[in-house]
Amino acid sequence: MSKPKIFVAGIGPGSPADITPAVIEAVRQSDVIIGYKYYFQFVEPYLGPGTECIDTGMKKERERAVQTFEQAEAGHTVCMISSGDAGIYGMAPLIMEMSLERGSDVEIEVLPGISAFQKAASLLGAPVGHDFCVISLSDLMTPWETIDRRIRAAAESDFVTAVYNPRSSQRFWQLYRLQEIFLQYRAASTPVGYVRQAGRDGQAVTLTTLGELDPEQIDMFTVIIIGNSQSYVSGGRFITPRGYYRDSDDIAESSKPGQEIMIESFKTIMGEIHNKDLEMGHLWALLHAIHTTADFEMQDILKVDEGAVETLYQAFAEGRIDTIITDVTMAAAGIRKGALQRLGVQVKCYLSDPRTADLAAENGITRTQAGIRLAVEEHPGALYVFGNAPTALMELCNLTRRGAAHPAGIIAAPVGFVHVRESKHMAKALRDVPKLIIDGRKGGSNLAATLVNAILCYDDAACLKPGRDV
Numbered sequence: 001m002s003k004p005k006i007f008v009a010g011i012g013p014g015s016p017a018d019i020t021p022a023v024i025e026a027v028r029q030s031d032v033i034i035g036y037k038y039y040f041q042f043v044e045p046y047l048g049p050g051t052e053c054i055d056t057g058m059k060k061e062r063e064r065a066v067q068t069f070e071q072a073e074a075g076h077t078v079c080m081i082s083s084g085d086a087g088i089y090g091m092a093p094l095i096m097e098m099s100l101e102r103g104s105d106v107e108i109e110v111l112p113g114i115s116a117f118q119k120a121a122s123l124l125g126a127p128v129g130h131d132f133c134v135i136s137l138s139d140l141m142t143p144w145e146t147i148d149r150r151i152r153a154a155a156e157s158d159f160v161t162a163v164y165n166p167r168s169s170q171r172f173w174q175l176y177r178l179q180e181i182f183l184q185y186r187a188a189s190t191p192v193g194y195v196r197q198a199g200r201d202g203q204a205v206t207l208t209t210l211g212e213l214d215p216e217q218i219d220m221f222t223v224i225i226i227g228n229s230q231s232y233v234s235g236g237r238f239i240t241p242r243g244y245y246r247d248s249d250d251i252a253e254s255s256k257p258g259q260e261i262m263i264e265s266f267k268t269i270m271g272e273i274h275n276k277d278l279e280m281g282h283l284w285a286l287l288h289a290i291h292t293t294a295d296f297e298m299q300d301i302l303k304v305d306e307g308a309v310e311t312l313y314q315a316f317a318e319g320r321i322d323t324i325i326t327d328v329t330m331a332a333a334g335i336r337k338g339a340l341q342r343l344g345v346q347v348k349c350y351l352s353d354p355r356t357a358d359l360a361a362e363n364g365i366t367r368t369q370a371g372i373r374l375a376v377e378e379h380p381g382a383l384y385v386f387g388n389a390p391t392a393l394m395e396l397c398n399l400t401r402r403g404a405a406h407p408a409g410i411i412a413a414p415v416g417f418v419h420v421r422e423s424k425h426m427a428k429a430l431r432d433v434p435k436l437i438i439d440g441r442k443g444g445s446n447l448a449a450t451l452v453n454a455i456l457c458y459d460d461a462a463c464l465k466p467g468r469d470v
Contacts, residue, residue: 004072004106008092010085010113013199018114030079032071065098072106085115117162120195120223123205125237127225137174138165155185163224175215187276191227193238232462259467281309284461288454301439308434312409313458316343321408323382325375327368331387334449338469339456350374368392376405383409387448390414390423397426409434411451413443
């Protein structure tokens with residue numbers, strides 16, 4: 001006679017296609033199947049002749065475990081089945097503990113199954129591509145205070161988070177609380193997906209955001225997955241890149257040291273900024289500005305016209321802008337050459353042009369003003385970038401008001417104490433021109449250049465992957 005044995009088997013979320021071959025074989029070998037009767041339908045095709053199925057009813061976990069041991073100790077091979085994975089909010093821990101309690105020598109084998117959150121993830125795309133955790137909102141056996149702490153820890157630690165038992169008729173407020181906590185640490189735009197009846201009849205898949213998640217649409221048959229700060233949705237697929245800001249191991253291996261440092265810096269900045277709900281273009285520019293200056297005041301003084309970054313990037317990508325004009329050579333030097341080559345863009349600064357000195361002397365203006373006058377004659381529709389000279393910015397504003405210039409966009413970041421604020425106020429009045437402005441006295445050529453770089457690599461913003469052209 002063979003030694004009594006208990007299989008603790010997860011049969012997956014409910015689809016016959018999601019039952020593993022190991023579980024099917026265990027069912028075939030077993031004399032007795034124990035579980036909730038609803039699940040018998042999924043294993044019925046694999047039952048051997050005379051196999052007994054014992055239904056223990058809902059919420060009878062301990063009684064189910066006792067019957068399992070009684071059948072096994074009577075000499076039967078028993079397979080206890082449950083949905084999903086028996087080791088994840090399943091029967092496996094109870095069977096192990098009861099074995100110790102009874103001093104039983106019955107052999108126990110746990111067979112993993114596809115869990116509900118894994119099935120839900122596969123239907124949503126690839127949301128669990130990096131570190132994740134799973135939290136149950138059921139407080140039947142865990143004090144709510146403990147669950148509350150776990151929610152906060154998951155949100156603060158930037159885990160992709162799957163949520164089980166999110167809501168019932170009696171437990172209606174817990175999901176609202178989870179959403180409230182997560183919004184303290186994640187942007188409202190964070191992708192969220194939820195799947196009802198994953199792998200079963202009536203399956204429904206929904207993509208939304210953390211801010212727009214409606215707990216009233218959720219029930220006990222739903223699994224929720226909340227993305228981390230790098231998660232995004234593209235083509236209807238919810239994706240969390242493997243490795244922060246990376247698409248693949250090949251990219252990780254080919255990343256340059258400078259890019260790796262930039263990646264780590266952006267991670268730090270994202271964790272410390274107080275407003276993560278900015279428009280993506282504004283957020284992308286802000287991350288670059290803070291990375292360059294280590295000045296978190298940029299959150300308050302970087303002013304970005306709605307859609308400016310996106311509009312300017314699209315114009316570069318489509319070849320409608322092919323020239324960038326800078327007020328000084330230092331600003332030109334900071335614009336990444338790889339990005340310029342990739343987009344077929346030239347950068348010009350007229351400060352050292354021989355004509356500039358003569359024009360300045362003839363008209364009693366600064367050389368940077370003269371340089372802008374020359375630039376407007378040759379490239380009236382360029383992107384104009386100012387990181388040093390307020391008089392040059394004022395010149396462009398005056399020329400634009402007179403219809404002599406038609407800049408595709410303006411980056412206004414002159415620095416200093418004389419005419420600096422006034423020049424930026426003049427730029428703000430050009431309402432039809434997309435602008436990025438560093439308000440007040442602060443600015444600089446390095447800051448102006450990094451804002452240009454943010455625009456030129458905006459196609460990396462969706463997955464927050466900076467430094468491609470470093």
